[in-house]
Amino acid sequence: MALPCRSAATLKKYLVLLAQDSCEFRHPEIKSLLSLYGGHFSNTQDAQSKSPFCFLQLPSEEMARKLMKRTVCAKSVFELWAHGKSMEELKQSLERYPLESMVSYLQPNSTYKISIHTFNKTLSQKEKLNKIDVLEFVPFRGKVNLQNAEHIFYLLEDYGPEPNNPRKEPLQIFFGRWIADGQRDLINSYSVKKRHFIGNTSMDAGLAFIMANHGRVKPNDLVFDPFVGTGGLLVPCAHFGAYVCGTEIDYNTVHGLGKASRMNQKWRGPDENIRANLRQYGLEKYYVDVLLSDASKSIWRKRPLFDAIITDPPYGIRESTRKTGTQKEIMKTELFPESHIPVQLNYHLSDIFSDLLNFAAEFLNTGGRLVYWLPVYRPEYTEEVIPQHPCLKLISNCEQTLSSHTSRRMITMEKVKEFEGEDQFAHVKDSQSMQYKGHNSFREKYFSGLTKRMAREGKAKNEEASTGNYIRQENRQDI
Ligand SMILES: C[S@@+](CC[C@H](N)C(=O)[O-])C[C@H]1O[C@@H](n2cnc3c(N)ncnc32)[C@H](O)[C@@H]1O
Structure with missing residues (x-):
């Protein structure tokens, strides 16, 4: 795929995957930690929201890593490359993502893997593989390595707030590069x-x-x-x-x-x-x-x-x-x-x-x-x-x-x-x-x-x- 070249903005967009317990405590935790590291929490979502996803605009990946070294409310953070309501929208969104921000993670001599995370729906292995196949529009050049990949990419799908009544198609889809996990193990x-x-x-x-x-x-x-x-x-x-x-x-x-x-x-x-x-x-x-x-x-x-x-x-x-x-x-x-x-x-x-x-x-x-x-x-x-x-x-x-x-x-x-x-x-x-x-x-x-x-x-x-x-x-x- 030929991607248009655009200059990267100073602030990059990150996607945080939040844990589903202690929901009310999650946004204030992230806000507090970001203020400790000189960052700002610009999330527009309601703090009471039960959604496991929230967006951050951060000046550096280092700040995202620092945040994840402390948080117990967040599971993982991803550099957000694209999001949309359908695969087609996801593809269009990826086309708008600056090529220079992607290129170093897609080199032919690098290794990578793609993981799928779904919220409120369980997919079979076959369904997951089908979704990975659809991602062919991402210009991967490296070799797949499932055990020890240098770069891990995630497709995250949100099937809405009802675990017992999941939607057929996802409410929203995200694609990004995994940066770090939080401190849930603590x-x-x-x-x-x-x-x-x-x-x-x-x-x-x-x-x-x-x-x-x-x-x-x-x-x-x-x-x-x-x-x-x-x-x-x-x-x-x-x-x-x-x-x-x-x-x-x-x-x-x-x-x-x-x-x-x-x-x-x-x-x-x-x-x-x-x-x-x-x-x-x-x-x-x-x-x-x-x-x-x-x-x-x-x-x-x-x-x-x-x-x-x-x-x-x-x-x-x-x-x-x-x-x-x-x-x-x-x-x-x-x-x-x-x-x-x-x-x-x-x-x-x-x-x-x-x-x-x-x-x-x-x-x-x-x-x-x-x-x-x-x-x-x-x-x-x-x-x-x-x-x-x-x-x-x-x-x-x-x-x-x-x-x-x-x-x-x-x-x-x-x-x-x-x-x-x-x-x-x-x-x-x-x-x-x-x-x-x-x-x-x-x-x-x-x-x-x-x-x-x-x-x-x-x-x-x-x-x-x-x-x-x-x-x-x-x-x-x-x-
Ligand atoms: C809710 S407990 C704290 C539990 C503690 N966070 C923990 O993890 O074990 C409140 C404690 O305050 C103590 N306490 C009650 N009145 C106090 C006072 N006037 N001055 C100091 N400690 C007091 C009690 O004995 C009790 O151990």
Whole structure:
């Protein structure tokens, strides 16, 4: 085929093949990572879109490779050579692709192979070979090598959003050169099921990596988790080369003591702690420390200090939300007889979130990110319930549904303004607002919905067993 010669544009078009889980988290992840590497996310698709395909305009292949070294939401990236609604349109589109951008991958002394990827339809081997034959209009000159090809080309076909009712013909067809795969393997290799030290609320590995990516964690950063638990969020940050530290109010968790969370194990064994988790993955050198401390009482002198704060605060579902009490605070509440001074007080959810934002505003470096989970009662959710702070800009807000009436939202914020004297009162104002106070009743709403549903479905005992059989059922806590 004789191809017209056209000069290549400065920005090249890339096609990203996205994974089909955690759909809401995918575009913000890619956007965050591109901003880390100086690129822009120009995708016009709706962020809520379930389509596994998204387009990027990038200045270099190197940027595409950097992106794929980090993403757990994307499977692969391709240099897009052509796309259309039919093979004929694909051919016409390829004719418009600049020859000089193709020629070095089509040399007679090179090897290549063509693979087919279909979304929502399975093709037989024969059908695949037929499709490869149709691609004869691509001016391949090299030799086919199925085992070890220098250049891998892909024909990708989208059969629409209905897996059980796929279209006869594809909705859209893409052709491009494979560049790199993403980091989906990390989800398995860092799985909590195989982790040395786990607890009832250890963060799922995939979501933990997504949080680190939304937080733009990078090598040599200092990352902090104020509610560190078993350190499930420190692990991906250390994997990306950041130094990690945290605080935790529970003595047993910090010291790896007490009852084990794992099935078939009664007590935690020796050396079950966060440092050992990092050691398990060869990341011990990134461990700074974990302190037995109350996140509501700041212990840090230097400010700003952290490049990112990545955390999963307690929601009070199967663990209490607690903070240490001072004698003054306790006297104020007048709930206790004078003779009784409790060590810990209830820590209201609205206070947890306003303290967290205020802390992030004060202790994050400018440009640093706060990523955290906010539990919400879905029937009452509006964007107004998302806590705000004058120093922090909301970057993304992605929902993970937990039940018909509850979900949690991964909130990403960026410090955009220096913390000044008056900003320290922002949280007082906010935590008094009615919208934020609504967070305090999450626990009651969670259980009232649960009780009604259990009564309806008549399966009270098994309600939460489905989420993970490696954790003792009575201990299991996703939120
Ligand atoms: C949802 S869990 C965090 C789980 C953690 N991301 C992991 O992967 O294991 C919340 C943690 O916050 C701790 N916590 C509760 N109140 C606290 C406080 N005031 N200060 C510090 N930690 C607190 C709890 O003991 C619990 O371990």
